[in-house]
Amino acid sequence: MTRYPHLLRPLDLGHVTLPNRVLMGSMHTNLEETRDWNRVAEFYATRARGGVGLMVTGGMAPNREGGVFPGAAGLFTPEDIANQRIVTDRVHEAGGRIAMQILHAGRYAYGPDCVAPSPIRSPISPFPPKELDEAGIEKQIADIATAAARAREAGYDGVEVMGSEGYFLNQFLVTRTNRRTDRWGGAYENRMRLPVEVVRRVRAAAGADFILIYRLSMIDLVPEGSSWDEVVTLARAVEAAGASIINTGIGWHExxxxxxxxxxxRAAFAWVTRKLMGQVAIPLVTSNRINTPEVAERVLADGCADMVSMARPFLADPDFVRKAATGRADEIAPCIACNQACLDHTFSGRISTCLVNPRAAHETELAIGQTETPRRVAVVGAGPAGMACALAAADRGHAVTLFEKSGRIGGQLNLARRVPGKEEFDLLVEWFTTMLSRKNIDLRLGEEADTAILAGFDAVVVATGVRPRDPAIPQGDGARVHGYADVLSGRVTVGRTAAIVGAGGIGFDVAEYLVQNAPSPTLSIDDWRSEWGVADPAAHRGGLADAHPEPAARTVTLLQRKPEKPGRNLGKTTGWIHRATLAAKGVRMLGGVNYERIDREGLHVTFGEARENPTLIKAESVILCAGQESEKTLADTLRAAGVEPHVIGGADHAAELDAKRAIDQGTRLGVAL
Known part of the structure; x- marks a missing residue:
């Protein structure tokens, strides 16, 4: 008897039956742009072997002007079709099914040739779009239909027409971006004409026995977005035009x-899809922040959708479905939705991968095979780098002993998991705990390794992490100064007013910890919706209402030496969220300061190279978040004794607390040993 009867139930689409209710949602990984088709094929085939019911590729451009950036992949030539056939053949050999997403970016296209319904520039692009005339609109429709026909020729089982997230088809639907007065603008029946005609023409071009998914924006989260009546009207029209499945899109990129x-x-928007259930007869897919089989099962059992879309969870663990189906759900490597190695990479033009699983999109490079020469390997430090190395080395067949001088694993992850909004790190530490026990690793907690203990090993890996850097600010009588680790671990009590020295990632984390009244809104969908102003689109067009953040628990000032806006170097796709969160809580952020001294009144600072405008930041507590230094004592001692260790993670390089780099470095070393 399965624990997930709804999730693992087949789905009959008429001409084909999917083995379960799991869709691997579209992710643009930049893999197609490498033109390494064996690598692309192995990425998808690995996930097909893992049991996912249906996969959707990253967005493929229907024409040059519609590509998300110049040179974006698409099916433009016979050679393109032949290359894509390598991918689909590999997926089918692995027992999977795959659909190609057709993505026309419209005004989001990052290039001077972008086109749109009206010449209104996107706030996330410097390029003003050209307004399409009748002939131009017909060309876009024809090119999208041609892309679908070519996808079938390339062996795909279907296509997904991207009609959400503020891309081209979505831009025609709302008056925010469509100011036309012809038959493609004005009344909603005109504004929805383009997506409906696209679906009709795609169905005609691809044939009846072909999966056609339409990605429909069910809540735009922008001013002048679609009303709920318009969403329902479009869904019914798309169904009538020939769609097989409607997938849920949430929010525009802007x-x-x-x-x-x-x-x-988790599952913060499943309620939106549920509102559409019963309004159409074809299956509905819900999406966004569904990252465990338990969450997916609950969403389906509650009648929110017919199918669930999970994208990044298949970066974290390609065997997600197979593990869930065979009673090994606790072995599923969790997606923690950090965006650091996936979306941040995508929008930086790099190959997308996963903080938790660096092998994602690197399957041909980081293949873990059994070693012919098993060795005794000691890993010192059970933080993210050490744990990742230990697991990879054990998978290779080495005998691994993992030393951790404290009484628990996790290292700096145990601080991260205390930050409101980062509760998913709990799941990551639980997963490491499970996997270390399953891999027959000799875990020695509370034991500090030294040269004598390590003498008998064939290889020694030092992953001893970092120690906080002391900014050496003069302190007077009565100064109440705390390190970030003491604050986040709850070892000290912080006053009602606080000044934070250092506005990097740790400084922002500490600020969020200090201003948040328990419980964290991440743990309550209703609280989170109130905090951000997410409303029912039946009552508020676009699903936007006034935000009502909870009052801050403390008065906090966040400071940095750099003469620039604090938070500028945070994650590319998440930095704005942290800045907005703290701004809503009234956190004051100051750059270009000099730290003069700390006393019982608070933190004394000046500004600029000339040290002008002396200012007292009144604070009952001052928290130091001024960076880290590598903890290399053991490595230096080993070298002095004639042993050359492998040094990884923070012990190798201290630059903020970088779990992405630590896990990647640990995994790569474990594979190479």
């Missing part, structure tokens, strides 16, 4: 509401 970051509650 929306100022987070939709998939770790601070968003």
């Amino acid at each position: 929306a100022r509401v987070p939709t998939i970051a770790t601070s968003v509650p």
Whole structure:
């Protein structure tokens, strides 16, 4: 008897039956742009072997002007079709099914040739779009239909027409971006004409026995977005035009509401899809922040959808479905929705991968095979780098002993999990705990390794992490100064007013910890919606209402030496969320300061190279978040004894607390040993 009867139930689409209710949602990984088709094929085939019911590729451009950036992949030539056939053949050999997403970016296209319904520039692009005339609109429709026909020729089982997230088809639907007065603008029946005609023409071009998914924006989260009546009207029209499945899209890329970051509650938008259930007869897919089989099962059992879309969870663990189906759900590597290695990479033009699983999109490079020469390997430090190395080395067949001088694993992850909005780190530490026990690793907690203990090993890995850097600010009598680790671990009590020295990632984390009244809104969908102003689109067009953040628990000032806006170097796709969260809580952020001294009144600072404008930041507590230094004592001692250790993670390089780099470095070393 399965624990997930709804999730694992087949779905009959008429001409084909999917083995379960799991859709691997579209992710643009930048893999197609490498033109390494064996690598692309192995990425998808690995997930097909893991049991996912249906996969959707990253967005493929229907034409040059519709690509998300110049040179974006698409099916433009016979060679393109042949290359995509390598991917689909590999997926089918693995027992999977795959659909190609057709994505026309419209005004989001990052290039001077972008086109749109009206010449209104996007706030996330410097390029003003050209307004399409009748002939131009017909060309876009024809090109999208041609892309679908070519996808079938390339062996795909279907296509997903991208009609949400503020892309081209979505831009025609709302008056925010469509100011036309012809038959493609004005009344809603005109504004929805383009997506409906696209679906009709795609169905005609691809044939009846072909999966056609339409990605429909069910809540735009932008001013002048669609009303709920318009969403329902479009869904019915899309069904009538020939769609097989309707997939849920949430929010435009320019929306100022987070939709998939770790601070968003799990299944935070399933209620939106549920509103559409019963309004159409074809299956509905719900999406966003569904990252465990338990959450997915509950969403389906509650009648929110017919199918669930999970994208990044298949970066974290390609065997998600197979593990759930075979009673090994606790072994599923969790997606923590951090965006650090996936979306941040995508929008930086890098290959997308996963903080938790660095092998994602690197399957051909980081293949873990059994070693022919097993060795005794000691890993010192059970933080993210050490644990990742120990697991990879054990998978290779080495005998691994993992030393941790404290009484628990996790290292700096145990601080991260205390930050409101980062509760998913709990799941990551639980997963490491499970996997260390399953891999027959000799875990020695509370034991500090030294040269004598390590003498008998064939290889020694030092992953001893970092120690906080002391900024050496003069302190007077009565100064109440705390390190960030003491604050986040709850070892000290912080006053009602606080000054934070250092506005990097740790400084922002500490600020969020200090201003948040328990419980965290991430743990309550209702509280989170109130905090960000997410409303029922039946009552508020676009699903936007006034935000009502809870009052801050403390008065906090966040400071940095750099003469720039604090938070500028935070994550590319999540930094704005942290800045907005603290701004809503009234946190004052100051750059270009000099720290002169700390006393019982608070923190004394000046500004600029000339040290002008002396200012007292009144604070009952001052928290130091001024960076870290590598903890290399053991490594230096080993070298002095003639042993050359492998040094990884923070012990190798201290630059903020970087779990992404630590886990990647640990995994790569474990594979190479």
